[in-house]
Amino acid sequence: MSIQKIMVIGAGQMGSGIAQVCAQAGFDVKLNDMKEEFFARGLGTITKNLSRNVDKGRMTESEKEAILGRLTKSLDINDANDVDLVIEAAVENMEIKQSIFKQLDTIAPAHAILATNTSSLPITELAAVTNRPEQVIGMHFMNPVPVMKLVEIIRGLATADDVYQTIEDMTKKLEKVPVEVNDFPGFVANRILMPMINEAIYTLYEGVATKEAIDDVMKLGMNHPMGPLTLADFIGLDTCLYIMETLYEGFGDSKYRPCPLLRKYVKAGWLGKKSGRGFYIYE
């Protein structure tokens, strides 16, 4: 099947990035959020990113305008009634996502594929609340979306082969690299990344080294672009904790136990870059 019209649900960091890359690739995109101000913030980020590309000579002003012209504001989920694909990038909460998927199932055309950008929640469980589980799939983009090449494509238990193929082809059109993954807690990216970040937090908690030293070891010793504690702040400590909880609950293995220091920071409201303070302080 061919995809032309897309709705992205959630105009936050991930949703706005996904909407940007889809519009850049020539798709018509409805960017949906609950409030005008959330949409406006997302559009502001996209405009800033595109302007930077113009300044750097990577695109012309008229290309930028054409991309923005393919983006439409949506404040009503019923606007999904004529799209071929929905990519949901709302908050990481199973109840909220299930409620969105239930609504989408009744609103979106029968042929439409329902994708979620969840970082670790089970695709199969989301699919089960719809009457089209074979058309439900995971598309896990990495942050920052315009920069990172990977998209994990996650098959739910019932995802049909042609749906997988359509999404894989579409991902390539976004100039991203699709990687096929099965539906297990944390998929691949976060099953490997989050225990590393959690271990870095334990290393700090146990006083093995300072936060700067821990980050330097991984940056300079392993060539990671960011140290794990900086990366945790960048991702959001609430998100890191949520993913660790999903791994812990999903596998029932103590090796995934979230570090008490991570819990403490989240309870204190130290959520990382977005709240101005995490392991580091942000002005």
Ligand code: CAA
């Ligand atoms: N949006 C768009 N473009 C961005 C950006 C953003 N938020 N942040 C950086 N960029 C662009 C910059 O504009 C710059 O592009 P040009 O100079 O070519 O115009 C380029 O990226 C490099 O940026 P900087 O020079 O400012 O900084 P940097 O070299 O340190 O790179 C980085 C920034 C790309 C974020 C790099 O530090 C990095 O790769 N960090 C690791 C990111 C990572 O691991 N992401 C995955 C997180 S896990 C996840 O997303 C999954 C999950 O479920 C939790």
